[in-house]
């Protein structure tokens with residue numbers, strides 16, 4: 526008799542059991558996992574019963590770009606903005622490549 530293993534997914538934020546189950550043959554990509562306890566939604570990937578957080582490079586790059594835009598909206602009066610912009614972009618690019 527073939528038995529399919531299945532288990533509950535635990536919240537990556539608070540460790541609480543969620544109401545979502547996976548089976549050993551479940552495959553999820555960018556699945557929005559909702560936790561009823563801490564009410565957080567986490568995007569996850571599931572393969573071979575292994576759960577990983579789905580933080581794509583695209584999302585990360587978009588977040589960095591938003592930060593740069595926000596910083597330079599504050600510094601818009603400074604005349605050397607262009608130079609700093611180049612420097613900061615270079616610095617963040619190096620940091621980004623180093624971290625990933």
Ligand SMILES: [Zn+2]
Nearest residue numbers: 536539560563
């Ligand atoms: Zn939670």
